[in-house]
Amino acid sequence: MCAHGPFVSLCPFWVAVLWVAAPGCNEPSPVRTEASETPPADPLEGLAPWSDAWVLAHAPRYLEDDAARRSGLEAALENPENLYSRARLGAYGHVERGWDALPEWSPPTAPMTAARAAAFERGERPTLDGLAPIGARRAPKRWEDWRALGERVFFELPLRSEPFWEVALRDPARGEALGVERAPDGSVPGLVVMRDVDGRAAVGITCALCHTARQDVGGVPTLVAGRARRRLDYGRVRLAYYEARGAPIDPVSLRRWRSWGPGRADVLEDVADVPIAIPDLWGLRHERRLAQAGTLRHDSPLALFIRQETQYIQANHHHTRPPRVLMVALSVYLYSLDPPPARASAATPARLARGAELFGTERCARCHENEALAGDRVVEIGQIATDPELATGGARGTGGYRPSPLLRVADAAPYLHHGAVPTLEALFGTDRLEPTYTGGPDGPGPVPGHEFGVSLDDADCAALLAHLETL
Ligand code: HEC
Ligand code: HEC
Structure with a gap:
């Protein structure tokens, strides 16, 4: 029946018990030890911050210590007043109630193979x-085992079912045009077949839908994990679905x-329409602010574990929560992502040196x-003076933007948080474009701001552009 360890959700009756407490199905019951006279040794002591061992030493805090999860959440929120923060402060880390009391769910799933x-x-x-x-009876021990489990989560653990993608599957050419890419082996990364809450088979979406993309690496077509899927047109996929069904669409x-x-998606819940550019994910270990508006402080891996857990909870409309051990695994996988090789530059060494000099210190590197x-x-x-809507909006706003990571920036067009600047030349060139921001409630308008390196x-x-190409 439903007998299994703390981290699996194999309960065949989970649908029936979804709305009630599910004893025996999802109780993580960590063994508590009596308080002893001598305080326990700090598991982080002697470990280099952001080393693999240091990251893993945070897992028990998150998995077994309710108070640490709650304080980890509070420490991670840059602006406790925005909707992102308020939803979490109200519902996360309360142990007996809120999201902690949701049934744990790891739905039956399989990759969308050819x-x-x-x-x-x-x-x-x-x-x-x-x-x-995807189950894990026990938390893995070794970094590599965590990473392998996390890779499965990234590609196969659905955030929720979404019927829109069926159109792209029925008509692969149309799907391709909308950015529903095939991997070299013919599989469709980011889509899975899953057992939905009603017990039926459905198409589900995973992280890989927006955070993997095909790229020629050394002339070989490769699926690059962590690369933003900048061809994915989420809005038009939805339109195609309604059109195919002949269903009316409200204006x-x-x-x-x-x-x-x-390349942009409105991932904000319940608020005004603000599409955000999908970011690359390979610099995370070094990033101290996450999301374009710097919505999360990332001083501890707990911030990412909790980000991922709450992302799943919000994605499935607060019906279930994902197994926490899978969120640690997913985070380890994200921390392991490496960028593809940087481009070789055709510029002369002298020009590259001048570019690096211009980038250094005050002009760029101070931010x-x-x-x-x-x-x-x-x-x-x-100070940054780009479009203020996301920065000052109630959804994820913090009053500003985080300076974007620039690893492999030459391949990261279009630029800025809204993805409205088509090229680096348009951002820095002497004949700087007035690019157009097409999102937002007021429709098209010019994109000002980021007036650095423009004169x-x-x-x-x-020289500066040549240097950026090598990053
Ligand atoms: C529908 C597309 C989509 C899907 C699916 C998606 N993301 Fe994202 N992701 C985004 C967008 C858009 C942003 C930028 C959000 C922001 O800046 O507020 C983002 C931001 C992030 C960031 C912050 C990166 C940074 O540099 O600050 C992380 C980490 C991340 N996503 C991980 C994931 C993981 C893990 C999954 C699967 C559980 C996932 N995403 C699923 C679109 C998506
Ligand atoms: C005062 C701080 C600051 C300085 C100085 C600065 N930047 Fe930025 N940069 C930012 C912020 C903040 C963003 C994100 C703005 C947004 O998305 O609206 C950004 C975004 C970018 C982007 C867009 C990256 C992407 O993937 O969308 C590039 C490229 C960039 N900066 C390069 C530079 C270069 C080159 C210099 C020096 C000439 C420079 N920056 C100087 C703060 C700064």
């Missing part, structure tokens, strides 16, 4: 054949879904300061 995708193309409905939950949704464009070349602090909107002469501008 064979499963072909069945869609033939017009068949998905089946439950071969689906299994507000129509406008919204058309306005997002590729793009850490190893990911991101900023450790949020820059106030008055260089032609030679220095070329």
Whole structure:
């Protein structure tokens, strides 16, 4: 029956018990020891911050210590007043109530292999054949085992079911045009077949949908994990679904879904329409502020564990929570992501040296300061002067933006939090464009701001751009 360890959710009756406490199905019951005279040794002592061992030493705090989870949440919220923070402060880390009391759920799932995708193309409905939950009876011990488990979570643990993607599966050419990419092996990363809450087979979405992308690496087509899927047009995928069903679309949704464009998604819950550019994920270990508006402080891995747990909870509309051990694994996987090789530059060594000099210290590096070349602090909107909507909005706003990580920035167009600046030349060139921001309630408008490195002469501008290409 439902007998299993603290971290699995294999209960076959989970649907029936979804709305009630589910004893025997999801009770993580860590063994508590009596308080002893001598305080326990600090498990972080002697470990280099952000080393693998240091990251893993945080797992027991998150998995077994309710108070640490709650204080980890509080420490992570840059602005406790925005909706992102308020939703979490109200519901997370209360142990007996709120999200902690939700049933734990790891739904039966399977990757969208070439064979499963072909069945869609033939017009068949998905089946439950071969689906299994991602379980972990015990927390892994070694970094590599955590990472391997996290890789499965990233590609296969659905955030929720979404029917929109079926259109892209039925018509692969159309799917491809909307950014629903195939991996070199013909599978469709980011989509899975899952057993949905009603017990039926459905298409689910995972992290890989927005955070993997195809790229030629050394002439070989490769699926790069962590690369933002900048071709994905989430809005138009939705439109295609409604059109295919002949279903009416209200004018507000129509406008919204058309306005997002590729590479951007409105991931904010319940608020005004603010599409945000999908970021690359390979600099996370070095980033002290997460999200474009710096919504989260990332001084401890607990911040990422909790970010991921609450992302799943919000994605499935607060019906279930994911197994926490899988959130640690997912975070370890994210921390392990490496960028693809940097581009080789055709510029002369002298030009590259001049570019590096221009980038250094005051001009750029005072803000793009850490190893990911991101900023450790949020820059106030008055100083950065880009579009203020996300920075000052109630959803994730903090009053400013975090200096974006710049690793592999040459391949990260379009730029800025809204993804409205098409090229680096448009951001820094002497004939600086007035690019157009197409999102937001007021429709198209010019994108001002980030007035750094814009008044260089032609030679220095070329040197700076050459340097950026090597990052
Ligand atoms: C629908 C597309 C989409 C999906 C699916 C998605 N993300 Fe994201 N992700 C985004 C967008 C857009 C942002 C930027 C949000 C912001 O800045 O507020 C983002 C931001 C992030 C960040 C912060 C990165 C940084 O540099 O600050 C992390 C970490 C992340 N996502 C991890 C994940 C993981 C893990 C999953 C799966 C559980 C996931 N995302 C699923 C679109 C997506
Ligand atoms: C005062 C702090 C500050 C300085 C100085 C600064 N930046 Fe930025 N940078 C930011 C912030 C904040 C953002 C994000 C703004 C946004 O998204 O609206 C950003 C974004 C960027 C982006 C967009 C990256 C992407 O993927 O979207 C690039 C490229 C960039 N900066 C390069 C530079 C260069 C080159 C210099 C020096 C010439 C520089 N920055 C100087 C704060 C700064």
